[in-house]
Amino acid sequence: MKMERVRLIDSLRGLSLFGILLANMLIFQYGMWGKDEISxxxxxxxxxxxxxxxxxxVEGSFMPIFTFLFGYSLIKLVESLRKKEVKARWHLVRRFILLIIFGTLHGTYLWEGDILAFYGFMGFFLFLFINRKKKTLIIWGIILLLLTSAMGYGVVEETNEEVKELSSYIVKTNDVYTNGNYTEIMDHRNNESPLFFDDEFFLLFVMILAPFMTAPLFLFGMAAAKGKLFTRPSLEQKWYKIGVVLLPIGLALKASSILLHENDWSAILLNVGAQFLSLGYISLFALLFVSYSNSNVFHGFESVGKLSLTNYIMQSVICTTIFYGYCLGLFGNLGMLNSIILGLVIFVLQCVCSSLYLKKFQRGPLEVILRMGTNFSWNGAVKKRKKRSKKSKKIEMENTLV
Incomplete structure (x- = not known):
């Protein structure tokens, strides 16, 4: 039973990395700002x-799956640590700090689309919810989803200065990323940005709002873990079937937001639609897993998911090599359809390489480092206490505060 649960979660994580890769192809090929100004x-x-x-x-509907699984895995990690009578709080603190370090290095020296640092910071925010009950987590998730979606009502008009600055930035990015060397690209990525992104008040607003905007899927994942969801896929099909209903709803909401002219409701429709679609994808994938879990396709997703951190970074290494000027320099020139095909090829290769790698090793190189840092041991193992004592009781009390 335990193995089945782990396989489904790892497979879902692999699915999320596939969608993230396809969505990130927009950024790899057109830049963080250029992807939304495709004209x-x-x-x-x-x-x-x-x-x-x-x-x-794809865009905006696979990252939330990874977010959901982060919340799910967080609760499972805490439960595992508490069973071993160790201080869960400090294990989590070390893990979050390592994610911030990985993310900072990734974003500074390789690619601007990093999410690891944000996940590390978000982990500290989630301390507030670790000991909450499943029902409480769901309620808070729904409240935050509604509130943050409502904040998207209305269309923000850009000033002429902002439009001009953004246009100039996109043109320069296109030139630097296509023809620049590594140093020039890194300097542009780290030191230049559109005018409105240099506004301190804008950055402060984004930093304050970001945890609340992304919290719903984190909380739903934590609630799923507390409710033991995905532990018995064959017996949970009725819930998966209910979740699949969100697929057409999510697609309709996102399509209406993107295809119709921008209006006051666009941001709300896009946000809610993306979240619904994510939950629908999770449900459909879990439903298919019940019948086809032993197929090569699901084994491929599972293998990639087990090495999620390493594979995520490798996607950046591969794609920046293809698109940036210091290697092939195909930035903006490959075409959207070709980039989708390229994404499929890269992910298939990751499935094959991950499967072969796992035949000899249990964890990926970056997963090993993360585990060593989290558990603060050279072999990555949790240091168990030999016997129960007053200290263990004290630890239990501390864990209740995590």
Whole structure:
């Protein structure tokens, strides 16, 4: 039973990395800001269709799956540590700090689309909810989803200065990322940005709002772990079938937001639709897992998921090598449809390589480092206490405060 649960969670994590890769192809090829200003790039009708497909079906709906699984795994880690009578708080603190370090290095020296640092900071925010009951987590998740979605009501008009600055930035990014060397690209990534992103008040607002905007899926994942969801897939099919209903709803909401002219409701429809679609994808994947868990496809997803940290970083290494000027320099020139095909090829290769790697090793190189730092031991193992004492009782009391 335990093995089945682990396989499903790892497979879901692999699925999320596949979707994240396809969505990130927009950033790898057009830049963080250029991906939403696609008119600066001359796309064919076929590429325009592929672009809209990624925006509706993929972008913003696979990262929340990874977010959901982060919350799920957080609770499982805490439960495991508490059973071993160790201080869960300090294990988590070390883990979150390591994620921040990994993310900072990744974002500074390789690629601007990093999420690891944010997940590390978000972990500290989630300390507030670790000991909450399942029902409480669900209620808070729904409240935050509604509140943050409502905040998206209305259309923010850009000033002429902002439009001009953004246009200039995208043009320069296109030139630097296509023709620049490693140093020039890194300098542009770390030291230049659109005018409004240099606004201290804007950055402060984003930093304060970001945890609340992303919290719902973290909390739903934590609630799922406390409710033992995914531990018995064959007996949970009725819940998966209910969740699948969110698929068409999420697609309809996102499509209406992206395809129709921008209006006051666009941001709300996009946010709610993306969250619904994420939950729908999770449900559909889990439902298919019940019948096809032993297929090569699911084994591939599982293998990638077990090495999620290493594979996530490798996606950046591979794609920056292909698109940036210090190697092949295909930035903005590959085409949207071709980039989707490239994403499929990269992920298949990751499935094959991960499967072969796991035949000899239990964990990926970055997973080993993360485990060593989390457990503060050279072999990565949790240091168990030999016997129960007053200290263990004290630890239990401390754990209740985590």
């Amino acid at each position: 600066y790039f001359s796309l064919s009708d076929l590429d325009t269709g592929a672009y809209k497909f990624i925006k509706i079906v």
